[in-house]
Amino acid sequence: MTAIFTRRSALAAAAALPLAATARPTLAASGSTEMARAPASHSRSFKLGSFTVTTLLDGSRPLEGAKAIFGGGATDEEFAATSKQNFIPADMAQFFFTPTLVDTGSEKILFDTGLGQGGIQIALAQVGLTPQDIDVVVLTHMHPDHIGGMTTDGAETFAKARYITGRQEFDFWRGQDEGNRVGDLMAQKVTPFAEKLTFLEDGDRVASGISAMASFGHTPGHMGYMLESDGQQLMLTADLANHYVWSFAHPDWEVKFDMDKEAATRSRRRILDMLASTGTPMIGYHMPFPAAGYVETRDSGFRFVPVSYQMMG
Template identity: 50%
Template sequence: MAFQLKRRTLFSAGAGALAAPSLLAGLAGAQETMEKDGMAKGVDFKTLKLGSFKVTVISDGTRASDNPHEIFGTNQPAESVATLLEQNFLPTNGFVNGFAPVLVDTGSEVVLFDTGLGEGGREAGMGKLAEGLKTAGYAPDQVTVVVLTHMHGDHIGGLTEGGKPAFANARYVTGQVEYDFWKDAARVGTAAENGHKAVLAKVVPLAEKITFIADGGEVVPGISAMAAFGHSPGHMIYRLESDGRAMILTADTANHYVLSLQRPDWEVRFDMDKSGASASRKMVFDMIATDRLPFIGYHMPFPAVGFAERQDQGYRFVPASYQFDI
């Protein structure tokens, strides 16, 4: 929209405007920024500086779905969900879900958080992580650590490519509680059986290279784990800290920037422990709001970076703008 308006202004100003060096430089700068962030190349990514860390958010794609109430606020009247959506200028009959893996280059390690949907998502226009890494200037074999926040399919799908590990030189980090739950044959015959099968196919073959951690465990210097169970049995979030600056990767603690944040008590279909997930949302976002920390949420609107402000019954998502450019 902004670029289109600039083009109209340029051409309506007459030929003289074409000679204005500052105007041309501005357009060139805008184009350079678009290319740097991947927008002009068909793959969305955004790079931020956090102290000495280089943090890159990559879009694995988006998926449109109908009937938000069937996913969010399932313990509420449909009318209440529709009203909250309307109040936030959102449609009531559908929503768009994004997927945002994060790459953290510490200078000595290249750490990837979650792997998207992988090959299984590409027919539907997702599974873009591999392409996004390339566009952002990284090859899969440069990744030294892959962290799995939890083991739902949209986080582990990209672990393999063509039947082989997608990140040939990486070791892996994940929560012990999460792994033990999904690997257990007790999942057979339950609603978690498909997830169990996916973990057996994608994660278990990598077990020899996995480091299992618990609450407070260190991934690499400056990156530590925090338990936020509920969405899944061993769901973990991660704190990044470099040169006195900190950020939280909240993974799936909140899966919608309005319905999950403004109403953290509302139940979400995909939260396996509904009350536990609600408690984690309140704990995590109360910390983020109190300490005024930026966060990256896996399903927040791309580039999935923002802040949380206390509001009414919950929190308001405040998208980041130029905070990381100064």
């Protein structure tokens, strides 16, 4: 990766993330006017060999100005045409925030903690769990919508868990000054856990059958994770691709939230090509709930194919 991450780029990325910090979970109990946009259930479980993989809807919200977020380098006409071909509006995106729980049979491992506004607790309750049942918390990267749920009302949410994240990611964000929103959130949510954190590099294992895969660019140390059980594979892609249409159909279009846009594009193409060529399913943090699907090649890009009844256990 040739580009250098600087304090300036970090602050720019922080400024580009208002929705992540302010999105409200659209939960059945909330009575929100956004309820019509939310699925009736906030959890969905899949079987992967002897693993049970459960996606947990922490929140969802619409956001206007889609092209400014997902269409860097595209003309208005190109962005509108791709949107129309996929039956979605060109001026609005629906965001989903979906941590993933992996039950290996010996440990319950949670990937990312959500927004910190109560959604993940409701989703866990739907599968009969509480935050106290989580053994391991893995942070794919340090953006607010992934670390926001580490504490609740100032107390540790997952009090019995140990924590894992990428060394490069942690070192970068720890080096940022407080006084910007991401730096402040890092200080509040992650720094107090420093003594409980275990760090890994590309290829290291979280547990048997769960390996880190570098996908740098969205953030300096952004990681995906490959799951493998009984010969079956599934990849947790985190924020490799932030929209199920635009980021797949045109992986070279720049995304506002990607800190190193060239590196993010390279990671997107490399990993989406691997998933398409091997037929490996994926779970993406911002994909439409239940966030799971397959990747196929289409023209010069890709297409996300949502899961239907595959992997049902």
